Amino acid sequence: PFQSNENISFGFALVKEEINEALLKNDRPAAAAKINDLMMKEKNIRLNIAITGESGSGKSTFVNALRGLCDDEEEGAAPTGVTETTMEVTEYPHPKYPNVTLWDLPGIGTTKFPADEYLKLVGFEKFDFFIVISDTRFRENDVKLAQEVQKMKKKFYFVRSKIDNDIYAERRKRDFSADEALTKIRDNCVNGLQTQGIESPQVFLVSSFELHLYDFPLLHKTLDRNLPAHKRDKRLFVSSVKRRWRYSKNTICADIMNAVTKTSMIACEAKCEQTKSQS
Template sequence: MEGPNDSCPKELAGVEGDLKNNDTAAAAAKIEQYLKEQNSIPLNIAITGESGSGKSTFINAFRGICDEEEGAAPTSVTETTSKVTPYLHPNYPNVTLWDLPGIDTTKFPAKKYLKIVEFEKFDDFIIISDPRFRENDVKLAQEIQRMKKKFYFVRSKIDNDINGAHRKTDFSEERTLTKIREDCVQRLRELGIESPQVFLVSSFDLQMYDFSLLQETLERELPSNKRDTLLFVMPNISPEIINKKKTALQSKIKYYPLGSAAGAAVPVPGLSVAVDVALLAGAVAHFGHAFGVDIPSLRRLSARTDGSHTDLCAVIISPLAASEISKEFLMRVFTQLGCTAALIVAEEASQWIPIVGIPVAMGLSFTTTSKLLNLILNQLAEDAQSVFERALGLKKSH
C-alpha cells in the first residue's frame, strides 16, 4: 500500500521535503494547490455550423441540460448566431462550449474567420451539419487544418433520419446509417477533404450512434493533461464511460491522503480530523459531479428523461449521493463507519506518543483517508450505474 512519502508528480515534488522538515503548512498548501489546479484545467470546444443544424441542441445535450433550462443555448431555428457565445458546463465552469457564427458571412469572411473568433483559445472544433455538409463547412475545416488545430464533422439529427426511414418496408437501421455516413464522406471528399471522419449523432439519444466514438476520439487527441477534464464532463451514456471515470478518479485518490497526513503531523487536538473532513468534502463533491449523482445533475437528468427526481433517487444507495455535501454531514456519515471511526480515534491518540507518535499518526491518517475515499468512490460509481440504467428505462417507457 502506498504511504504519505511515496513518489509524487512533479507539481508535488517539494511535499516530501516539507514533511521531513516539519513544515506541514507548506506541504498542505502545495497539495491543496495541486488538487485545485487538477480540477480547474481549462477546456474550450468550439461548435460551429449553419443555423438550424442542431448546434444549440448539441451544446445543451453535451452539458446535460434541457433546451428550456435557464442558461441553455437558444434552439430557435430562426435565430442565427451573430457573435461568439460561451456556454459553461454547469458543474465544471473550466469547461466551455463556444457557439460560433457561420463562416463566410459579411462579418465573418472565410480567410479572416479564425482570427476574428480568436481560434487560438479553442482546443477543438466540432462542425455540425444537417442534412448535408456544405462548402462553407469545408472552408472552415481547411482553415482550421491550416492553423494546425483539430476538427470533427458531426452529422446531427440522426434520429429524424432513422424515424423517416423506418416507414419503408425494407428498413434496416444499419444500412440507413451506413448510407448516411457514406454520403457525408463522399460529399466532403468532393468538396476537398481527403479523409474525413464523420460522427452520426442524435442530441436526444447520446447513448445511440456515434457520440461515444466522438468522445473517445476527442479524449484520445487532446493533450494528456486535458483528457480527464473532458471525461468528467461527459454525460453518462454507457456503463463503460462510468467505469472510465471511476478509474480516472481512483488514480488521483492517493493525493488527498497526502494532505491528510500533513494535517496529522501537527499535534493539535482535532486538527487532523478537521483536515481530513475538509479534504474529503472537496473530493466527494468532485466525485458526485463527475458521476452526475449530485442534486443539480440528477434534477437535470430527470428533466431530460421525462422522469422525476424521486424516480432516480430511489435507486441510490450511498448517503453521499443526492445530498448537500458539508463537513457536518460528512462527520455524521463517518460515525456510521465503525472501523473508520476507530482509525480516526487511534490517529488522534497516537499524535501524543513521544518520538514515534507523529509518524504513526501520519500513517494512520493516510490509511484512514484512503479507505474512506475508496469506499465512497465505489459507492458513488455503483449509484451512477444504477441511475444510468433507471434513466434509460424511464426514457424508453416514454
C-alpha cells in the first residue's frame, strides 16, 4: 500500500529543530543523541519515485531498464506496448534498495487521462521524487508536469527517451554528427525547462534499449548516489558529522543540515529548506 513521506518528513523537521536547540545550548550529548535519532529515521525512510510523462514516451520500458529487466516478458516486468498500455499506477520494487519504490504511472494527455484531470487521477502529490519522461520535442505537458513538481517543492529528473531513434534518423543526413544531434536535443530540453522557470534542470538523454550509451549510466549513478537509507550514506553521514564537530556551534548546525541534505537529498530537502528559513 502507498505510504506518503509526510509523517516521516515532519519527524525529520522536528528532530532537526531539537538538534538546533541542543547545539545552541552547547549541550553536545543531547545533540549527539538527537543526531542518532535522525539517522535512525533516515534509515527507515521510504522513497516513492514516480515515473511520469506523455503516453508512449517509454515510461514502463524505462522502469524495466532501471530494474535490469531486458524486456517485458521477464517475470515481474512492467508491460510495454505500441498503444496506450499502463492504465493504473503500478508499483515496482527498486532492485537494490528495499525501501525505494518505483511507481509506473499512466501517460498524461490521453482520453482516459486528460491533462487537466491527470494529477488527481494518479495522486501526483503523494510521490516524493519524479522522473518526467519525454520521447519527442519539448511539449506543453512536459512543462505542466515539471511545474507541478516544482510547485510542491519536490525534485525531478527530466529524461529524454528513445535517443537511439533520433540518432538512427539523423544518420541519414550527409553531415551527420551524433554529438551535434545530442547537444541540440539536450539544449532543447534544458532551454524549454528554463524558459518555464525551472532553474538548473537535470536532463538525461537515454535509450532504454542501449543502456551503456548516452546518459543512462550517469542517470543510474546519479539516482543511486542520491537515494537515502543506504548503508554507505549512513557511514558518510557519521563521518561528516564527526569531521564538522570541531567547528563553532552555529557552523556545526548549518553543516549538519548540509550533511543530512546530501545523504537523503530527495526526501529531506524541502523540509530542510523550511527549517533553515524559519531559523
